[in-house]
Amino acid sequence: MSKILVIAEHLDGKLNPSTARAVSAAAAVKPEAIDVLVLSDKVDAIAAEAAKLQGVSRVLTVARAENAHPLAAVLAPQIAKAAAGYSHVFAPSTTFGKDLAPRVAALLGVAQVSDVMSVEGSHTFKRPIYAGNAIITVEADAAHAVVATIRTASWAAASSGSNGAPVEALSVDAVLPTHTRFVELKQGKSDRPDLQSASKVVSGGRGVGSKENFEIIYTFADKIGAAVGASRAAVDAGYVPNELQVGQTGKIIAPELYIAIGISGAIQHLTGIKDAGTIVAINKDGEAPIFEVADIGLVGDLFKLIPELEQAIG
Amino acid sequence: MKILVGYKRVVDYNVRIQVKPDGTGVVTDGVKLSANPFDDIALEEALRLREKGVADEVVVVGIGPADLTAHLRNGLAMGANRAIHVVTSDAVQPLTAARAFLKLVEKEQPGLIILGKQAIDDDANQTGQMLAALWDRPQATFASKVDISDGKAAVTREVDAGLEVIEAELPAVITTDLRLNEPRFIKLPDIMKAKSKPIDTIEFASLGVDTHDQLKTTHYAAPAKRSKGVMVKDAAELVSVLKQKGLL
Numbered sequence: 001m002s003k004i005l006v007i008a009e010h011l012d013g014k015l016n017p018s019t020a021r022a023v024s025a026a027a028a029v030k031p032e033a034i035d036v037l038v039l040s041d042k043v044d045a046i047a048a049e050a051a052k053l054q055g056v057s058r059v060l061t062v063a064r065a066e067n068a069h070p071l072a073a074v075l076a077p078q079i080a081k082a083a084a085g086y087s088h089v090f091a092p093s094t095t096f097g098k099d100l101a102p103r104v105a106a107l108l109g110v111a112q113v114s115d116v117m118s119v120e121g122s123h124t125f126k127r128p129i130y131a132g133n134a135i136i137t138v139e140a141d142a143a144h145a146v147v148a149t150i151r152t153a154s155w156a157a158a159s160s161g162s163n164g165a166p167v168e169a170l171s172v173d174a175v176l177p178t179h180t181r182f183v184e185l186k187q188g189k190s191d192r193p194d195l196q197s198a199s200k201v202v203s204g205g206r207g208v209g210s211k212e213n214f215e216i217i218y219t220f221a222d223k224i225g226a227a228v229g230a231s232r233a234a235v236d237a238g239y240v241p242n243e244l245q246v247g248q249t250g251k252i253i254a255p256e257l258y259i260a261i262g263i264s265g266a267i268q269h270l271t272g273i274k275d276a277g278t279i280v281a282i283n284k285d286g287e288a289p290i291f292e293v294a295d296i297g298l299v300g301d302l303f304k305l306i307p308e309l310e311q312a313i314g
Numbered sequence: 315m316k317i318l319v320g321y322k323r324v325v326d327y328n329v330r331i332q333v334k335p336d337g338t339g340v341v342t343d344g345v346k347l348s349a350n351p352f353d354d355i356a357l358e359e360a361l362r363l364r365e366k367g368v369a370d371e372v373v374v375v376g377i378g379p380a381d382l383t384a385h386l387r388n389g390l391a392m393g394a395n396r397a398i399h400v401v402t403s404d405a406v407q408p409l410t411a412a413r414a415f416l417k418l419v420e421k422e423q424p425g426l427i428i429l430g431k432q433a434i435d436d437d438a439n440q441t442g443q444m445l446a447a448l449w450d451r452p453q454a455t456f457a458s459k460v461d462i463s464d465g466k467a468a469v470t471r472e473v474d475a476g477l478e479v480i481e482a483e484l485p486a487v488i489t490t491d492l493r494l495n496e497p498r499f500i501k502l503p504d505i506m507k508a509k510s511k512p513i514d515t516i517e518f519a520s521l522g523v524d525t526h527d528q529l530k531t532t533h534y535a536a537p538a539k540r541s542k543g544v545m546v547k548d549a550a551e552l553v554s555v556l557k558q559k560g561l562l
Contacts, residue, residue, distance in 0.1 A: 071480065099443065102408070102441075106444035106447035110528060111409050111528035112438070112440050114439060114440065128537070130340065133536075134331055134535070134537070135537050137531065139530045139532055180452040180480060181480060182480055183479040183481055184479045185475060185476060185479075187476040200561070224562060236493065241477075242477065243476050267330070274537070277561075295540070295543035296543055296545075296552060296556075297544070298549070298552050305549050308548070309549045312552075
């Protein structure tokens with residue numbers, strides 16, 4: 001039987017929603033136990049949140065001052081030790097998990113399955129390659145632990161509130177390196193919904209034209225309570241910060257409603273939104289590839305259409 | 315300081331990938347191959363560090379079949395001092411690639427290794443992190459800014475929450491994100507010059523790396539297609555459709 005260790009992602013004392021999605025993927029393996037591992041300097045609040053997630057058997061905590069920031073070089077040796085006795089180690093396929101999980105896999109001497117979309121068996125998974133243009137089925141060697149990152153857009157979050165898993169402090173005997181140090185995190189301050197977990201997202205692309213013009217996207221997003229995203233072109237051009245990028249090398253998201261404004265729809269962008277419920281495209285070029293994947297398309301000038309949309313919404 | 319740069323050849327990013335009807339792979343015959351875009355960024359960063367006087371030698375490393383030479387010549391034309399070609403006709407998974415790199419690290423003793431954060435074919439995003447783990451050295455992944463001084467790298471990383479800055483003692487592994495730099499174009503005279511630059515050839519088997527790949531790909535499939543949508547004529551109709559669906 002399988003026993004799965006899920007690595008909790010968190011920031012500022014709060015559990016990241018990606019963790020609950022990784023727990024859902026773990027449940028799909030039908031294991032005998034799913035334990036969540038919380039590494040932090042202050043573990044209590046995060047552990048309490050994780051303990052509420054449906055399907056979690058135990059929450060294990062390692063509270064150390066060195067774990068105040070998520071440095072892969074510091075966390076990986078602790079996870080590799082904690083992984084003893086587990087058949088699988090899962091982390092969300094966010095920048096946190098992508099940075100950390102391969103370091104854990106290498107310490108364990110095992111291959112990693114990146115971006116798990118579906119679980120076909122305890123050691124068989126589907127994952128995307130070529131920016132999602134091909135989906136492969138991979139089999140991991142059953143003789144070793146499986147280290148995997150979970151493509152969060154493919155999994156609903158495990159429900160919260162009904163569970164009360166026990167929280168246990170874990171003592172991990174690992175020598176931690178001092179060669180890597182955290183300096184600072186520059187966070188965009190925003191009261192808008194989180195791009196990765198929002199149910200509605202409004203994204204702007206090159207067609208928006210400038211940083212100043214992007215205000216129209218922000219205003220419209222606020223009007224309908226949406227998070228704001230962007231294409232790579234808009235980020236490269238400096239209209240918006242990097243954390244808004246949606247696509248192959250940015251965030252992979254699955255909102256109920258995605259509104260792409262002034263985005264032509266490069267294949268690298270489309271791979272980031274293909275799990276969205278409804279895709280709306282607004283573009284002045286009726287031949288833009290975005291219309292091939294859009295559920296609803298509207299051709300026209302965004303600077304004319306957005307005010308009209310706001311008026312029609314009321 | 316010597317910098318090793320991973321320089322992988324992949325299907326060009328503009329190619330629309332087709333899955334073979336029998337599910338055994340993707341069509342690669344006659345398809346345009348190019349340097350992995352993230353690896354071009356890695357090489358560009360190494361060249362800039364050399365131009366600043368931080369590094370004195372840039373070595374591009376490729377793992378692949380005999381005809382990889384032409385691709386490595388491009389890296390030399392871009393400005394690398396020399397190339398190392400690890401020759402194998404087998405596909406190499408990230409853990410195996412990391413183990414092979416470690417063997418080269420032991421021989422070459424670089425002060426810095428720069429790799430792309432992912433290759434746009436397998437999209438694994440693993441090799442740099444695995445190499446750093448096996449080497450027991452720092453990793454600075456998804457870099458958008460690199461400053462080297464006093465034996466340390468201050469690296470700005472593109473993370474989901476924003477920009478994270480970390481400090482890593484050298485030697486270290488850095489993996490590149492898109493906005494680290496814009497790679498230079500290769501000029502004709504540099505292509506001529508590259509012809510006389512050395513490419514060391516090493517048989518993969520001679521590295522003594524465990525090639526027992528642990529992941530088996532059993533099937534390739536095309537992704538589920540989204541069905542063709544509808545066009546609406548104006549803003550009012552769009553809002554009405556979205557309201558009907560309960561999305562507004």
